[in-house]
Amino acid sequence: MKRAIKVFFSIEVFLGALFFTGCETVPEGIQQAKIAMAQKIQAEPLGDYFIGRRYYKPDFKFWGYVRRPGQPWSTGQLVMLNEKQKIAPDREQLKFGSDNNYEYKLYGDFSGDKVYEPASNTIYPEFTLKGYELISTNPTPIFKSQYSGRAQAAETRYMIEKPE
Secondary structure: OHHHHHHHHHHHHHHHHHHHHOOOOOOOHHHHHHHHHHHHOOOOOOOOOEEEEEEEOOOOOOOOEEEOOOOOOOEEEEEEEEEEOOOOHHHHHOOOOOOOEEEEEEEEEEEEEEEOOOOOOOOEEEEEEEEEEEOOOOOOOOOHHHHHOOHHHHOOOOOOOOOO
């Protein structure tokens, strides 16, 4: 009986160790970057603009994530861009997708319309762009794959991530 208890206890300890080694932890440097980003977002002045993060995927037609100033990226919406008043930065330069992951101050508003995006078979809100200012070409990561460094382009080509 005592031997059976020891065997079960050993199995439980082994399985527990496997469980905990399989858990992902965020390295301290990344955690500090997340804290700094949250503080920077909270310090953004309120105003008549939005913050946009370009999220380019070659097979999709959405533009990227848009959020209100002072709000975390987790509240951002993936949008289709209406360019009737102002052309998107990468299209203006004829370098499609060259601004992937760039962060912008966007001027415009949500039109209230929804736009179908065929590659994802999803309907997204439409954002009417009236102007923009580049904030950063190398902003703090907002996607889990950017933190882990493990995601390969082939693995994430058809995956649509949500900001954290």
